[in-house]
Amino acid sequence: MQLSVETLTLARGHRVLAHDLSFTVAAGEALLLKGPNGAGKTTLLRTLAGLLPPIAGRISFEDERADPDSTLAERCHFVGHANAVKPTLTARENLEFWTHYLATGPLGRDAARAPDASRLPGGQLKAQENEWTSQGATSVVAALEQLGIAALSDIRAGYFSAGQRRRLALARLITVPRPLWLLDEPSVSLDAEATATLADMLRKHVATGGLVIAATHIELGIGAARELRLGVAAAEAA
Amino acid sequence: MKPLRTLLARDLRLAARDGGALGTALGFYLIVVSLLPLGLGPDLALLARIAAGLLWIALLLAALLTLPRLFEADFEDGSLEVLATGAVPLSAIAATKALAHWLTTGVPLTLLAPVLGLLLNLDLSATPLLAATMLIGTPAVSFLGSIGAALTLRSRRGGLLIALLVLPLYIPTLIFGIAAISAAALGTGGVGPALAILAAISLAAVTLAPLAAGAALRAQVS
Numbered sequence: 001m002q003l004s005v006e007t008l009t010l011a012r013g014h015r016v017l018a019h020d021l022s023f024t025v026a027a028g029e030a031l032l033l034k035g036p037n038g039a040g041k042t043t044l045l046r047t048l049a050g051l052l053p054p055i056a057g058r059i060s061f062e063d064e065r066a067d068p069d070s071t072l073a074e075r076c077h078f079v080g081h082a083n084a085v086k087p088t089l090t091a092r093e094n095l096e097f098w099t100h101y102l103a104t105g106p107l108g109r110d111a112a113r114a115p116d117a118s119r120l121p122g123g124q125l126k127a128q129e130n131e132w133t134s135q136g137a138t139s140v141v142a143a144l145e146q147l148g149i150a151a152l153s154d155i156r157a158g159y160f161s162a163g164q165r166r167r168l169a170l171a172r173l174i175t176v177p178r179p180l181w182l183l184d185e186p187s188v189s190l191d192a193e194a195t196a197t198l199a200d201m202l203r204k205h206v207a208t209g210g211l212v213i214a215a216t217h218i219e220l221g222i223g224a225a226r227e228l229r230l231g232v233a234a235a236e237a238a
Numbered sequence: 239m240k241p242l243r244t245l246l247a248r249d250l251r252l253a254a255r256d257g258g259a260l261g262t263a264l265g266f267y268l269i270v271v272s273l274l275p276l277g278l279g280p281d282l283a284l285l286a287r288i289a290a291g292l293l294w295i296a297l298l299l300a301a302l303l304t305l306p307r308l309f310e311a312d313f314e315d316g317s318l319e320v321l322a323t324g325a326v327p328l329s330a331i332a333a334t335k336a337l338a339h340w341l342t343t344g345v346p347l348t349l350l351a352p353v354l355g356l357l358l359n360l361d362l363s364a365t366p367l368l369a370a371t372m373l374i375g376t377p378a379v380s381f382l383g384s385i386g387a388a389l390t391l392r393s394r395r396g397g398l399l400i401a402l403l404v405l406p407l408y409i410p411t412l413i414f415g416i417a418a419i420s421a422a423a424l425g426t427g428g429v430g431p432a433l434a435i436l437a438a439i440s441l442a443a444v445t446l447a448p449l450a451a452g453a454a455l456r457a458q459v460s
Contacts, residue, residue: 049322049323050323051459051460052460053460073322073323076323077323080316080319082316082317083316084315084319086248086252086311088252089251089255093251100244101245101321101324102241102323102324104241
């Protein structure tokens with residue numbers, strides 16, 4: 001399983017942000033996007049998630065086990081600046097909605113077809129060579145517990161602080177197993193404890209062969225992660 | 239279909255929790271219809287003659303009031319981006335949200351119309367037919383409206399723009415809704431065909447409008 005980006009050109013409002021961008025991310029790898037504000041980190045993530053069409057270049061996601069009809073958007077989690085949390089729904093209702101919405105395909109087929117680790121012989125989490133082994137879906141209750149907002153499950157998200165909303169947004173990463181995580185500054189407004197939980201989630205995802213691409217200004221604590229610096233072209237032009 | 243059922247259930251729940259949009263639409267409908275007899279004078283025969291048309295036009299305006307919020311909340315809080323990473327196309331999402339809009343706005347307005355008919359001296363025998371034209375015609379109001387809501391998502395003063403874009407599209411629905419009622423009142427026949435055309439307009443809107451709204455949403459999230 002591998003994500004390949006070839007000679008990608010990114011532009012926002014008639015301004016080219018990155019030219020001839022090429023990189024690959026294989027199963028079990030994390031790529032951190034770095035660069036000054038306005039360098040195109042968000043634009044790159046949104047392009048990978050299929051929200052923006054690339055100006056030029058090619059994005060391909062090779063996954064032998066995936067349904068040939070499924071798109072890259074269906075195989076990724078996108079956590080952007082906005083949390084996609086409804087203020088009038090409780091934490092549990094918010095997470096249940098996204099879990100049910102994202103978990104199944106249009107005809108009821110499982111969007112994530114990776115074998116469940118718990119059903120493998122021995123039941124141990126083991127990254128196979130270049131393959132993603134799903135950790136299995138965490139239940140909504142367990143995910144809220146893990147993110148430290150279990151006590152707030154029945155409280156409307158409108159009363160949450162920014163950090164608590166962020167935790168709720170991140171919880172859907174583990175309730176719906178998807179191989180590729182696209183995260184845009186995931187640690188924004190998180191406290192030290194939640195940042196550590198996030199690092200834990202990321203390490204576990206990478207250890208089981210998942211892919212992570214995250215835009216960040218701080219170290220996320222994933223360990224050996226590759227970095228891609230954006231904004232060099234823009235700086236040279238300036 | 240399961241993701242769409244989930245989305246529909248969430249939208250209905252949000253409408254029930256917020257309540258504001260429906261309350262505003264129903265209140266607006268009530269106030270506009272109460273103002274009309276005051277403006278037109280106490281001529282009961284005149285009111286009875288034009289009651290159906292007034293009720294239809296006021297219903298369109300009340301529905302228009304709720305359209306800007308159709309996609310706005312999901313756009314602002316980032317839900318639309320995450321919805322787009324699901325397995326269903328944006329046109330199906332637009333259709334589901336338009337259906338939720340019809341259930342939470344079109345149907346309640348239709349149910350209120352016969353009551354408001356009393357204020358305008360609407361002939362009681364015409365009331366069931368009026369409600370029938372509205373029930374058949376309002377899906378077109380929600381689905382055509384979803385195009386305008388999607389197109390104006392990122393523009394300031396989007397609400398005013400929606401009115402300009404969408405009201406002309408409501409003309410056929412209005413014409414055939416009223417045609418059925420006047421045919422019955424004059425006893426000229428042709429009620430059935432008028433209702434059939436009204437249903438055809440609604441069915442065409444339900445099938446075609448989501449494609450346009452989905453394409454507009456695709457452009458808005460990029």
